[in-house]
Amino acid sequence: MGITIKDIALKAGVSKTTVSFAFNNPDRISADTYERIMTIAREIGYSPDPIARILSNKKTKNIGIVLPQTISVFFQNPYLGELLRGIGSVCDQEGFAVSVLSPFKGIVTQTILNAAVDGILIMGISKDSEVHTTFKQRTMPYVTIDAVDSGDFVNVGIKDEELSEKLMDILLDNGHRKICFCLLQSISSTLQKADTSGTREARLHGIFQSAKQHCLSEDEMKDFLYINTPATLSDSYDIALSLLKKKDRPSAVFCMADVQAYGFYRAARELSLSIPEDLSIVSFDDLPLTETLTPGLTCVHQSAYEKGRMATKLLFKMIAGQHCESAVLDAHITHRHSVAKLNK
């Protein structure tokens, strides 16, 4: 603070430009002056102010990931860590930093407007959210993650509806009718409007589709239980515990996130219910840690890491001014041992 390019120029007996070149374009000045400038800079402890440099360059070398919730709650889902790893993997290699942005006072648009970044990755956004216009307004490149693609923006996701249907098929094929669905808690509370990413609807749609295919009666559908569960271990555990204690507990649980399933595993063990004999479980994600579960969890495998990677790659293309299209990532069901035939 205080010591600027001007000071160095003065001490070195050159102009600011020359000093600037020394730092950004050494080839354009003589090795001699380069050395002199750098020596002085080192002595005085000078280095170009990154902010001023950014203002001049119009490049922050920084991308933002904006979350639908606060960092402390959202990162309780290990899924996010994986996503961040994917994002980081390409940022690292491009020399970019990644800024984690949460809604400022619950206002995502403000966050977007204030972010000093070259591009943004955003989650939990519906296709007609106002954020889209905000992005246009700032002419800020952005890629959505897990949004329902409308063609108006670039998104990275999986075939949620289709996969959800298949997952539901498994439960139904095994005779389960009393099923509990752990939905991801709606994020509306932190946004101005009830804003939902659309994966929730897509997956529910898949579920109903499966039910229809299996000719479930209206009465049978009434046995479905829907609960909004935050995607955190402790919340899921609490909910699971109280749910499984009940006499009329479900025979199967359909989780929207692995971390919810973890909670059920733990609660089941606590209550000496065995999986899958007493309780069948399926879920979405198949995080790396999920492989440590016994018995193995039958779930939709998707790579959050790859999702982050892909989204970031696309974002960089956009930042580079190239056109790009939404991507639908591979995902499939991994059959393991958490589902059993219901014998009644």
Add this chain to the structure above:
Amino acid sequence: MGITIKDIALKAGVSKTTVSFAFNNPDRISADTYERIMTIAREIGYSPDPIARILSNKKTKNIGIVLPQTISVFFQNPYLGELLRGIGSVCDQEGFAVSVLSPFKGIVTQTILNAAVDGILIMGISKDSEVHTTFKQRTMPYVTIDAVDSGDFVNVGIKDEELSEKLMDILLDNGHRKICFCLLQSISSTLQKADTSGTREARLHGIFQSAKQHCLSEDEMKDFLYINTPATLSDSYDIALSLLKKKDRPSAVFCMADVQAYGFYRAARELSLSIPEDLSIVSFDDLPLTETLTPGLTCVHQSAYEKGRMATKLLFKMIAGQHCESAVLDAHITHRHSVAKLNK
């Protein structure tokens, strides 16, 4: 891009100053002009450029967390997610964003010099690392995490040596002599010099201390096995698998991170070795997910979340120009069921 404060001033028939006031100091202008300006701004889709604003304000509302490794490898340890949550919890509430910075081309000092942030949290730094001078040079507030405190800077950590000794006591008291130590892989590869945070040495010191107290002979100490294990599930699993397959496998494992223990649990299960009968395990961390392990893992409990919180709180104090001291967080051993008496 393109549309600036000047354009708005022009359209509204006022000066740039007035427009600036409208956005930052509405009280200083008449409600009338305020409305007019804002309406125009909304129509045209204008909002102040965050970067120019930052240059003027000298405040980025952004702090950085600099990692000793790339994001994609470092975040494989769930410990980091917890830490980030803690950091985020106070940033969220202060309206700050957090930037995840990894060493640019392996040079941490460059990363520090180039970061557009108001303060920095940094991990994996030894007490006489050159980064300290770099920070002084930029007069950038910073707090180290898990560094060995020398009094010259502000650090947040736990009593690694003491806790490590106690943990080792448990193993030794239970008769274990053939012990494998999973060290955290040195981070030196990504830094110019072999730079180690010091917790590694502290913990090793605690271990030797315990051995000494237990009067282990030199020969017995020779049975100790040290392996550098990246703090990732897959690496730990691989290492565990090959290690446990051996005839002369250790009777106990001392992990420096929960995630390493996860790998051993999984490998043990795969090989039908039961914990703790066939293999005792202890570790550091006690992450939230660790509670899902069966049998329960005996380990040093520390809260990465609180660590992140505390470090960030201190950082904010420093940013505010206040003086502050290093903090030593509470940590203790959580006794569960992963250690058994060795019967030979």
Add this chain to the structure above:
DNA sequence: CTGTTAGCGCATTCAA
């Protein structure tokens, strides 16, 4: 190879 000059977009002191 080096210097002059003009921004980058906004905040803010000072004067009106």
Add this chain to the structure above:
DNA sequence: TTGAATGCGCTAACAG
């Protein structure tokens, strides 16, 4: 209540 002028620290086109 509003405006003119200046500065934040750096980059880069243009000249020499």
